[in-house]
Amino acid sequence: MNPPDTTDCHHEAARFLAALxxxxxxxxxxxxxxxxxxxxxxxxxxxxxxAVAYQQLSVRxxxxxxxxxxxLYGAADFPMPEQVCATSPDALRGCGFSGRKADTIRGIAEAARSGVVPTLEQAREMDDDALIARLTALHGIGRWTVEMMLIYTLGRNDLLPADxxxxxxxxxxxxxxxxxPTPRQMTELALPWSPHRTAASWYLWRVPR
Structure with missing residues (x-):
């Protein structure tokens, strides 16, 4: 399955939301x-x-x-999972990660190496619920973290992170x-925004203060 082309979808989403x-x-x-x-x-x-790196932190x-x-790996691109698994927790904490985040990062790399975290090609063939169930079983990975991956990596167009x-x-x-609203209320409020809940999230993140 090829990466989704979201351009037309975003135009349609804006029209859909504006008509609400x-x-x-x-x-x-x-x-x-x-x-x-x-x-x-x-x-x-x-x-x-x-997503773990940015949890509870500013973008900067x-x-x-x-x-x-x-x-740490002398490259502008990501290392291989095996390289991260071989990196000491102390080295990761030296980057600024907390001890909990360092452990979670090593756990993600090990899960990628063992196949628990699917490849991009495999993930594109899985539905949202299946991915959320599999990945939230990893230590330190909550639903929000997986939802950010679904939105920003897999380009899913109908997902609202209610938390x-x-x-x-x-x-x-x-x-x-x-x-x-509470997360439960937010989930219910967002139902009429389907199938454009990702775009709705994008706009809600930008409501003027």
């Missing part, structure tokens, strides 16, 4: 076209590692840690609510 109601129409008009850009060349294990801090991580604070806070501002 006045709030969505105003948001789409303010933000402009959906520019969501997956990275379909990344292997799933690489995407999971990146995450970028710095990834740059230090790549520098994501940015999505929930964006919805609060969109609707001018006192508090953001």
């Amino acid at each position: 109601d006045d709030d969505w129409a105003a948001l789409v008009a303010t933000v402009g076209p959906c520019l969501h850009a997956p990275k379909p060349a990344r292997e799933p294990w690489q995407a999971l590692l990146r 801090a995450g970028d710095t840690m990834i740059a230090r991580f790549l520098a 994501d604070l940015g999505v929930r806070e964006g919805y609060r501002r969109l609707r001018r609510l006192d508090r953001p």
Whole structure:
């Protein structure tokens, strides 16, 4: 299966969301076209590692840690899983990763080496629920981390990470609510946005403050 071509889908998603109601129409008009850009060349294990690196950090801090991580191997591209497995926890912590993140990163690499984490080609043939079930069984990998991989690596067009604070806070501002919805409420609220929930997430991350 080839990587999805999302250009037409994003145009259709913007039109679909703008037609939902006045709030969505105003948001789409303010933000402009959906520019969501997956990275379909990344292997799933690489995407999971990146997602772990950025957990609870600013983009700038995450970028710095990834740059230090790549520098360990003397290359601008990702090392092989075997190389990461052979890297000591102390070396990973020297990049800025916490002890927990270092253990999780080594676990991801080992799972990629053993085939638990599928290759990109294999992952494209699996549905979202199957991937989430398999990958959240790994130590330190939660649903949000897998959802980021599904959105940004596999280019899935109908996925909303209901646990994501940015999505929930964006919805609060969109609707001018006192508090953001719970993850369960967010899942239910997003049902009418199918089959364009990924684009909806992208717009909610960009609701003006």
